[in-house]
Amino acid sequence: MDNNVLTFLACICFLFIFGKIFILPLKSILKLVLNSILGGLLIYVINLIGGAFNFHIGLNYITSIFVGILGVPGAILLIIIKILI
Numbered sequence: 001m002d003n004n005v006l007t008f009l010a011c012i013c014f015l016f017i018f019g020k021i022f023i024l025p026l027k028s029i030l031k032l033v034l035n036s037i038l039g040g041l042l043i044y045v046i047n048l049i050g051g052a053f054n055f056h057i058g059l060n061y062i063t064s065i066f067v068g069i070l071g072v073p074g075a076i077l078l079i080i081i082k083i084l085i
Contacts, residue, residue, distance in 0.1 A: 032068060039067030042075050057082055 043059050050056060057063060057078055067074040 032065075034068075035071070036061075036065045036068030039069075039071075039074070040064035042067055042072070043078070046075060046079065055082070 040059060043057050043063055047056055047059065063078060067078065070077065
């Protein structure tokens with residue numbers, strides 16, 4: 001009976017450690033995906049507003065991830081780059 005309790009506790013500890021190791025990268029990946037989706041929406045809104053002024057930023061994976069990582073400053077940087085080029 002003592003071996004079963006010890007085995008049960010060891011399995012719980014193993015699952016806890018295993019979960020801690022793999023949940024941190026999963027959280028960062030999910031955060032990057034969510035921020036990239038929000039970045040794509042921000043670029044879409046910029047394109048809607050900029051359509052009246054003949055201003056367009058390409059909506060692709062690179063620009064979406066760029067705005068996803070940097071947030072609003074990334075969108076402003078894309079606008080500045082587009083104006084300069």
